[in-house]
Structures are given as C-alpha cells and as structure tokens.
Amino acid sequence: MKLTTTQSVLTELLETAKNGISTRPVDPILGSLLIEASDEGRLTVIGTDLNVSIKTTAITNIIQAGVVALNAKLLTDTVNNLGSGELDIEVSERTCVISHSTGKCRIVGRNPEDFPSIPETENPTEISIPSKKLQAALEACLYCSSTDETKLILTGVHFHLQGENWSCASTDGHRLALVSSKLEGNYSPISFTVPRRSLTELGKILSTTAENSSCTLKVGNNTIQFILPNAELTSRLLEGEFPQINHLIPKSFANELMVERKGMEIILKRISHFAEKKHKIVKILWEVNDQQATLMTGNTDIGDAVDSLLIKTQNSIGENIGIGLNSGYLQEALKHISTDEVIFRFNKPLQPVIISPLGGLLDQLTLIMPVEVQDFDKPEGLAKYKTDTSKPENENETGAEGVDQLPEREKVSNETTNVTDTPPSDTPTANKSKSRKRKQELKPEPKLETAAV
Amino acid sequence: MKLTTTQSVLTELLETAKNGISTRPVDPILGSLLIEASDEGRLTVIGTDLNVSIKTTAITNIIQAGVVALNAKLLTDTVNNLGSGELDIEVSERTCVISHSTGKCRIVGRNPEDFPSIPETENPTEISIPSKKLQAALEACLYCSSTDETKLILTGVHFHLQGENWSCASTDGHRLALVSSKLEGNYSPISFTVPRRSLTELGKILSTTAENSSCTLKVGNNTIQFILPNAELTSRLLEGEFPQINHLIPKSFANELMVERKGMEIILKRISHFAEKKHKIVKILWEVNDQQATLMTGNTDIGDAVDSLLIKTQNSIGENIGIGLNSGYLQEALKHISTDEVIFRFNKPLQPVIISPLGGLLDQLTLIMPVEVQDFDKPEGLAKYKTDTSKPENENETGAEGVDQLPEREKVSNETTNVTDTPPSDTPTANKSKSRKRKQELKPEPKLETAAV
Known part of the structure; x- marks a missing residue:
C-alpha cells in the first residue's frame, strides 16, 4: 500500500x-x-x-x-x-x-x-431526510433517551414514518421528547429504534455536512445505514416495542404561556444551586393575571432562592397555578430549544407540562411530569413585588429593613443608580426598587412524589 | 451586617x-x-x-x-x-x-x-519586588518544584536575596529552574522557601494585578505575607535546608546552540507519542556543522518517529553530539519560556543541558539531566536528508521506494505542489523533496539510566 x-x-x-x-x-x-x-x-x-x-x-x-x-x-x-x-x-x-x-x-x-466486517443491510427500505432536519430532530430528541443500559428500548430514539409524515420520539420514563415533520415521498408505515450512541455520532457527522445535503437511510431488519456525502454510519437497531407515547400528550390546554428562553435559563442557573440535591425541584408560580412567573426553591439546610420573569399569556383560565418541576429536566428542555421564545402548555398542577419552541424547523415538544409540592402559596414578602410600584422609594414603611434605613443622601444616590447606572438586567422584569420590598424569608417545604410517565 | x-x-x-x-x-x-x-x-x-x-x-x-x-x-x-x-x-x-x-x-x-485566624508575621523583613518580575519568576520556576509531598523542602520555591541580587530556584531532583534579577534596595542576606501551592495562588492574583504595581513581601520566621493592591496572601514557609544548586550549573559550555522555540515544541508534540511510556526519552542529534538538529524516538512496539529543525550555532567544538532527554521535561522547559528563541548550552552527552530564553525580563535557566541512550548514530536513511539536494527529483535510484515509482505525469504534479501549493512547514527545515529520500527504518534501542541531580 x-x-x-x-x-x-x-x-x-x-x-x-x-x-x-x-x-x-x-x-x-x-x-x-x-x-x-x-x-x-x-x-x-x-x-x-x-x-x-x-x-x-x-x-x-x-x-x-x-x-x-x-x-x-x-x-x-x-x-x-x-x-x-x-x-x-x-x-x-x-x-x-x-x-x-x-x-x-x-x-x-x-x-x-x-478487523470486524461491517454488517450488510439486506433488502433495505430507503428513506431520504434533509440533513438539517435530521440534525434538528436529533438535537431535540436525543437527550430524553435513557442512558441506563438496562432500559433497553428506551436507550434509543424511535423513528416512525407513514405517508409523508415523519416523527422521532424518546423517553427515559420521566419525560419525553417528540418531533415531527413532513417529508417528500409517500412511505409505507415503518418504525424502528436507533441506539442513542449511534445517533450521537451521527449528530457529529451531520454538524460537518453541507447545509443542503440529504441523508439516505437504508433500514433493514436489524441494521440501519445513514449515508451522507462525507461518511456512512451503520448501526444495529434496538429490539423490542417502543412504548406508545401519543396518548400521554394532552390534546388541549387550559394554559398556554410564553416566556423568554434565555431569561428563564439564567434564573434556573441562578436558583438551582439551592434546590435540594436529590430531586432538584423548582417551583414555578404562574401568576397569569400579573403576566409574571415566580420561580423558587424549597427551604433546605443551605438556604433558598426566589426569582421572577415576565410571561405573555396566550391562553389562560385566569387562575394562578403552581407547578413543581425537576430543574435539571427543565434546563435540558430549554437547552435543546433553539428559538428565543418558548411556550409552556399545561392544564392542572400534577398533569403533564409541555414545552415547545415558538417556531423552528420542526414541530417539537418536551413533556415533563410535574412533582407534587406543598406550601405553594407565594411567600408573603413577595406579594409586594408587583404591588409596591406606586410607593416612593424613600417611604420609610418598614423601619429596620432594607435601604429604607439609609440616610437621605444615600437613598438618592441609590435611586440614581437604578435608573441610569445599573446595566440592564438579564430578565425582563421589574426594577431594583421593587425587589427591595421582599422581606419575608421563604419557607416552603416540598413533599416530593416523583412522577413517572 | x-x-x-x-x-x-x-x-x-x-x-x-x-x-x-x-x-x-x-x-x-x-x-x-x-x-x-x-x-x-x-x-x-x-x-x-x-x-x-x-x-x-x-x-x-x-x-x-x-x-x-x-x-x-x-x-x-x-x-x-x-x-x-x-x-x-x-x-x-x-x-x-x-x-x-x-x-x-x-x-x-x-x-x-x-473560622481560623490568619497567622501574624512577627518582626518581618520587608522586600519589594515589581509584580511583573515576580510573576515572571514564578512562571519560570514553579513547574520544576516537586509535587510529591514527601519531598518536603523540594515542594517549594527557594527565594534568596543579598544586596541588590534576588534569585528564585526550584528542583524536583531531576531538573532545576533558576531565575535571577536585580532589585532596588540593599538587602541583608535572607533565604526562605515558599510552598508551591501558595505560589500557584499568588500567580493567579499577580495575573490580575496592575502592570506597574509592586508586591511587598513581609518575611517572618514561619510565615510570609505577599501584599498586593488587590489582595493579601499569607503562607507558611517550608522548614529545612534547600539544596545547594549553584555548583550543579556548569560555568562554561563547549556548545551553545539556538533553536526556534515553537518549531521545537511542535516537533516534540508530534514525536513524543512514540516515545516509550515510562521515561519518554527523545534523542536529539545536534549536527552542528549542518546547522540542524534531528529529534528521534527509540524503536518501540508501537513505532517510532524522526524529525528535524534548523539550529544556529553560537559556539561549538564542531562535533556532532547526541543527547537523550525526557521529552516531558523538555516540553515543560520550552513551555515556560516566553521568548521566540531558545539557547541550549551543554558540554558532553551525559552532562547537564541548560535551556534559556534569548532575552526576556529575567536571567532564566532550566537544567535537565540527560539520560544515556545507545545507538546514537544517525539512521542510514537520514544521511540523505542533507546530501541529496543536488539530485533531480525523478532520478529513479531506489527502485521500489518513495515517489520514484510514480509515473512521469504524477511526478510533475507532485513537484509543482512542493513549490507552489504546499503551505509553509511548521519548522524552518529542508523541503519535502529531501525528506522523501529517508528510507531506513530507525531502530535505536535506548538503554536508560535515569539521572538525578
């Protein structure tokens, strides 16, 4: 050679x-x-x-x-x-x-x-998917598949094609991801499940593939080939029946609320250190009438945290709702959405929460099962967050607390800072002068019942 | 509060x-x-x-x-x-x-x-060192101190001041680093050894300190304080006597050779994967008359490598010399030099090799003890590296080897590539057409005798 x-x-x-x-x-x-x-x-x-x-x-x-x-x-x-x-x-x-x-x-x-020989795919069904769509589908699905090898079929992503419809689904038993799109062609119904590791590597190849290329899938009984201009990936398929997941997704929603993705990501990063280590629960109080969501952690040995961001109500029954979610799942769901705005859809506190991008290349959703959390009333001090806006900064209504103790000169300089010097906050919420009014310690004590799909 | x-x-x-x-x-x-x-x-x-x-x-x-x-x-x-x-x-x-x-x-x-109280430094001697000089000294010395806690005094950097002279030294028993400089002031002789970890943290603080600031050292019996504009670091001092190292450094050198630092770093990165895992020895053949250094690894189970770069002779006895060095030590010595050109000074194959920057803020040197390596003749194939330049590319003198087997058309295209298309090589050495003449496998089998200071 x-x-x-x-x-x-x-x-x-x-x-x-x-x-x-x-x-x-x-x-x-x-x-x-x-x-x-x-x-x-x-x-x-x-x-x-x-x-x-x-x-x-x-x-x-x-x-x-x-x-x-x-x-x-x-x-x-x-x-x-x-x-x-x-x-x-x-x-x-x-x-x-x-x-x-x-x-x-x-x-x-x-x-x-x-060196082992690569298995042949016999009598394959050929499917063509635009590379960018396939890449987006993996990005949106792969993270919800299980990393626990004992979970067999759940360690893969389930592909389904029928007519011009294509979908990919994954679940680890606590959350699920589902994407769907239309393809050119008219396919006889076919389903198969590809291992997570194979698709992780396929994702790396797709990230270096030309924008407008297509990926040809050759699906056999036990193996699948993904053929791209720059590489061919051959993988075994997972055996077994993938769970029916469509009936888990509610058909209608009492609440559809829009949040700014990055704002929520920053808040979660900030407060999740305070969540108790095992279940990592954050509580979201959706204050639909105030167009605000308040995120908080339970009271633990190390402390707790509370934070708020603006929401836009698209559809609502007009009642405040508190929902407890695993902050890790929530962070991962947001991380795998590429659009600036995200829609949360849900009915009742213990029913599935659906998180979707607003727009994007594919129909995409993540379903997370909430956990039950007690003491979901908004802490007393926080009530002032929205209602105190009319009060002047220097009204000394709380005696020994906050900046109200500052001498007059200091207070003025602080107010100036709020308006002109403070760089913009990361989240589109109320300004500093309001948050100073929060004085109550947060003492919620969540009782967890981990929910499974 | x-x-x-x-x-x-x-x-x-x-x-x-x-x-x-x-x-x-x-x-x-x-x-x-x-x-x-x-x-x-x-x-x-x-x-x-x-x-x-x-x-x-x-x-x-x-x-x-x-x-x-x-x-x-x-x-x-x-x-x-x-x-x-x-x-x-x-x-x-x-x-x-x-x-x-x-x-x-x-x-x-x-x-x-x-919370523990910070020890006071009683009746301290005060020393003032420009921050940038202190930072450069740590950068040049710290890596040669031992990470083995059982080596006690060797886990620190030894400071010595006398009159206007200041030096820092470190050694792990196989190599040593020494920097020296002049300071403003006239200090009574004082020596102390500061633990590696304390100086690592001091280095981080110094990297954020203003360019023209000074560091005040307050040296007590057991503790030292480093006082900087942005922070104060207090450290215990290491007890024990730091080894005399000055007599280990030769006073004169038969060979003083200059190499381009980055060129040598790239070659070491390239060939050190092939060095046997335990001693990581590379052999450098200093071909002083040809103004070239050839670096090679011993023949191991996995293979071997050879590479060359240009040198400039500043002083030489005119004889080729082969020296075996731990490639990890050599890479670290080069990494802690900030100048583009580096001087290697040495006398005989088993005597210390001194590596210094050409220029820089401080007088700086690293001493590495060579190891004995057998079979130090230049492999036969390599002899052609310098002598074949006059031969035309298409002279088919070796029959089954190299590009000489290419049909005429291919050869022409290859030659064109050499002259115009090939991006510049990382090292300032001979061009492609010469290296094609290296045909001999390298089979040196080093016999290692790890030398200690």
Whole structure:
C-alpha cells in the first residue's frame, strides 16, 4: 500500500471515522482504524465498536492498493500534529511509514484480517431526510433517551414514518421528547429504534455536512445505514416495542404561556444551586393575571432562592397555578430549544407540562411530569413585588429593613443608580426598587412524589 | 451586617479569596469564606486552607458592620449567576439574604467564630519586588518544584536575596529552574522557601494585578505575607535546608546552540507519542556543522518517529553530539519560556543541558539531566536528508521506494505542489523533496539510566 495525500484530507477522514471507536475498546483491534486504499483511487477509513461503524472515503493519489489496521489514538495524535502539507504513506508488512516535510513516523499496525466486517443491510427500505432536519430532530430528541443500559428500548430514539409524515420520539420514563415533520415521498408505515450512541455520532457527522445535503437511510431488519456525502454510519437497531407515547400528550390546554428562553435559563442557573440535591425541584408560580412567573426553591439546610420573569399569556383560565418541576429536566428542555421564545402548555398542577419552541424547523415538544409540592402559596414578602410600584422609594414603611434605613443622601444616590447606572438586567422584569420590598424569608417545604410517565 | 455593593465588585472579591480554599476542605468551615463588613466601609473576604490564606478588600456602602462565614461554592455559584447590577446584602443570625433586581437568595452560614485566624508575621523583613518580575519568576520556576509531598523542602520555591541580587530556584531532583534579577534596595542576606501551592495562588492574583504595581513581601520566621493592591496572601514557609544548586550549573559550555522555540515544541508534540511510556526519552542529534538538529524516538512496539529543525550555532567544538532527554521535561522547559528563541548550552552527552530564553525580563535557566541512550548514530536513511539536494527529483535510484515509482505525469504534479501549493512547514527545515529520500527504518534501542541531580 502506497499513496500520497494531504494532512488536511487525512485528518478529516480519521477524525470522523474514529468516532465509531469505543473510548474503552475491549480488544486492541477495536481500538484501531482500518485504512484501505483501492485501485480506483479511494482511500477509506473505518472505525467500529461492533454496534456502530463509521466509514469515510476520499479520492486521493493511490500508487499501490492495500489495507492496514492502525491504532486510532496514535494515528490521529500523529497526523493532527503534522504541519499542513503533503504526506507520503507507505505500508509494508503491517507497518505504516508517514513521511512529511521535516521527518517521518513509523506506526506498527495490526492484522487487518482481524478487523470486524461491517454488517450488510439486506433488502433495505430507503428513506431520504434533509440533513438539517435530521440534525434538528436529533438535537431535540436525543437527550430524553435513557442512558441506563438496562432500559433497553428506551436507550434509543424511535423513528416512525407513514405517508409523508415523519416523527422521532424518546423517553427515559420521566419525560419525553417528540418531533415531527413532513417529508417528500409517500412511505409505507415503518418504525424502528436507533441506539442513542449511534445517533450521537451521527449528530457529529451531520454538524460537518453541507447545509443542503440529504441523508439516505437504508433500514433493514436489524441494521440501519445513514449515508451522507462525507461518511456512512451503520448501526444495529434496538429490539423490542417502543412504548406508545401519543396518548400521554394532552390534546388541549387550559394554559398556554410564553416566556423568554434565555431569561428563564439564567434564573434556573441562578436558583438551582439551592434546590435540594436529590430531586432538584423548582417551583414555578404562574401568576397569569400579573403576566409574571415566580420561580423558587424549597427551604433546605443551605438556604433558598426566589426569582421572577415576565410571561405573555396566550391562553389562560385566569387562575394562578403552581407547578413543581425537576430543574435539571427543565434546563435540558430549554437547552435543546433553539428559538428565543418558548411556550409552556399545561392544564392542572400534577398533569403533564409541555414545552415547545415558538417556531423552528420542526414541530417539537418536551413533556415533563410535574412533582407534587406543598406550601405553594407565594411567600408573603413577595406579594409586594408587583404591588409596591406606586410607593416612593424613600417611604420609610418598614423601619429596620432594607435601604429604607439609609440616610437621605444615600437613598438618592441609590435611586440614581437604578435608573441610569445599573446595566440592564438579564430578565425582563421589574426594577431594583421593587425587589427591595421582599422581606419575608421563604419557607416552603416540598413533599416530593416523583412522577413517572 | 447590612451593605449594598455591585455584582462585579463582589464577584472579584469572592473569586480571588476562594483560591485560598482547598478543593477538598477537611472541615465545612474551611469550605467557607469569611465575609466581614467594617464600620469604616471596608468589605473583606478571606479564604484559607490553614497553609495559605487569601484576603481581599473593597470599599463599599456598609450600612451596618458585621461578619459571617458562607459556603464558598454556593456563594460564588450564586453571585456569578446574578446579572450585573446592585445587590443588597443583609445578614441576621448567620443567614445572608442577597437581593437583586429580579429576586433574592438566602444562604445559611456558619459561626464566623469557628473560622481560623490568619497567622501574624512577627518582626518581618520587608522586600519589594515589581509584580511583573515576580510573576515572571514564578512562571519560570514553579513547574520544576516537586509535587510529591514527601519531598518536603523540594515542594517549594527557594527565594534568596543579598544586596541588590534576588534569585528564585526550584528542583524536583531531576531538573532545576533558576531565575535571577536585580532589585532596588540593599538587602541583608535572607533565604526562605515558599510552598508551591501558595505560589500557584499568588500567580493567579499577580495575573490580575496592575502592570506597574509592586508586591511587598513581609518575611517572618514561619510565615510570609505577599501584599498586593488587590489582595493579601499569607503562607507558611517550608522548614529545612534547600539544596545547594549553584555548583550543579556548569560555568562554561563547549556548545551553545539556538533553536526556534515553537518549531521545537511542535516537533516534540508530534514525536513524543512514540516515545516509550515510562521515561519518554527523545534523542536529539545536534549536527552542528549542518546547522540542524534531528529529534528521534527509540524503536518501540508501537513505532517510532524522526524529525528535524534548523539550529544556529553560537559556539561549538564542531562535533556532532547526541543527547537523550525526557521529552516531558523538555516540553515543560520550552513551555515556560516566553521568548521566540531558545539557547541550549551543554558540554558532553551525559552532562547537564541548560535551556534559556534569548532575552526576556529575567536571567532564566532550566537544567535537565540527560539520560544515556545507545545507538546514537544517525539512521542510514537520514544521511540523505542533507546530501541529496543536488539530485533531480525523478532520478529513479531506489527502485521500489518513495515517489520514484510514480509515473512521469504524477511526478510533475507532485513537484509543482512542493513549490507552489504546499503551505509553509511548521519548522524552518529542508523541503519535502529531501525528506522523501529517508528510507531506513530507525531502530535505536535506548538503554536508560535515569539521572538525578
């Protein structure tokens, strides 16, 4: 085997294919990349962990065909650190010598015949999905699949096609994600579940694929191939029946409320340190008439926190509602939405909460099951948050508390700061002078009943 | 305790002081920061692990003096995630409430009386060192001190002052670093050794200190204080006698050779993956007459590598010399030099190698002890590296090897690439066409005898 190529071409091939390899290969041959040079000028690199295989190909100057298996880490570390420029690669007796402008490296390889073969997909059904849509679907779904290998079918994302309709769903038993879209074509009904790890690697490939390309899926009985311009990924399919999830999603909602995504993310980041460690519950009090949501944590040994942001009511029964949610699930749901505004839809406190982007490339939703939380009245001190706006800053109504104790001169300087000097707050809410009126300690004591789908 | 301040002022105080805290505090009070508000308007924050204490202070609007000890991680996580703007802080019964523009957080604190007191430095000797010089000295020295706590005095950096001369030295028994400079003042002889960890934290503070400021050192019997405009660091001193190192550094050198630092760093990064794992030895063949250094690794199970770069001879006995060095030590020495060019000074293969910057703020050197390596002849194939330049590219002198087998058409395209298309190599060495002539496998088998200072 003998060829010339450039460092950049080889790096791209290796970096993509090595994602097929396990971080802890059980056998040295599975820690290797198979490099194959064909007489037709194709240089192919394959990495596999037996469950998923990634194959990349480039046209290059092949002088003599051949095949070799080389340690993936050593090879990529070496090639990544070569300067850009041309490389001469020559393999004889399983040993590969890479010559570059200032030196050369010799890598001792393994027997390429020990390298596992990639399973064929027999009599496949072919499906074509625009790359960007597939990427968006994985981004919106993958995180809700289970990372617990004992949960079998729940460790994957469930694809379903029928006619022109395509959907992807995932759930770990506590929350679920569902995306759907239309495709060109008219497909006979077909369903299959692809392992999380395979789709994670597919996502990496998709992120480097040309904007307007398509991904061809070849679905067989036990395996699936994803064929992209820059790589082919072959994966086994998960066996078993994916749970019916459509009936879990309510058909109508008493409340549809819009929030600014980044504002809520910042508040969650701020207060979630205070949530008790096990269930990480935050309580959201939706004050629909005041167009405000107040987020709070339960009272724990370390303390607690409360914060507010503006909401826009799209549809509401006009009653305040308090809902307890796992702040980690909520943060993840928001993180996997790309639009600026997010819609929360729900009926009653212990019924599913649906979180969706406003707009976006796909129909997308995350369903989170709330948890029961006691003491959901708004803490007394907070009541002043909205109602005190008419009171002048210097009205000394609380004696020993807050800035009201400041001498007159200080108070004036503080007021000036509020209006002119304070940089804009991260969330579109009331200004500083209002929050000073919150004086009551928060002492809610949530009683948790973890809900499952 | 009651005060108002801004998020940015408080963040700066907390982020600096918390570096005094151990990553794994043995007692919860040592995981806390002591916050003290004085009647004089000073807000002071202290973090300590008993060996080192960091104290930061800012002038702020204090309404009521007081003191509290708050969990450092929770407090910094909280304050970092507040939007920029004004904060009201109020402490009553060890509980701190931070009110900001959209909400508030309540942190339950600990008894401030349990917080350890910072040791006083009695009858100290005062020394003044420009901050930038002190920072440069730590950068150049700290990495050579030992991380092995059983090595006691070697886990610190040894300061010595006499007259206007100041030096810092460190060694882990295999290599040493020494920097020296002149100071304003005339100091009676004084020596002391400061623990690595204390100086690591001091380095972080120095990196945020104003360019033209000075650091005042107050040296006592067992403790030292470093006083900077933005913080004070108090550290215990290490007990014991620091080894005499000056006699280890040769007074004259048969060889003084200059290399481009980045070029050598890139080559080391490239070939060190091939060095055997235990001693990580690279062999440098200094070809003084050819103004070239060739770096190679020993032949191991996984392979080997060879690479070359240009050198400039400043002083030489005109004989090629091969030296075996630990590539990790060599990489670290280069990493802690800030100038573009580096001078290697040495006499014989098994005598100390001195590495220094060409220029820089301080007199700086690293001494590395070489290791004995057998088979130091330059591999046969490499001999052509310099001598083949006159041969035409298409002379088919080696039959089955290299690009010489290419059909005429391919060869022409390759030559064109060399001259016009290939991006510049990372190292200032011979071009591609020369390196193609290296055909011999490298089979040096180093016999290691780890040398100690």
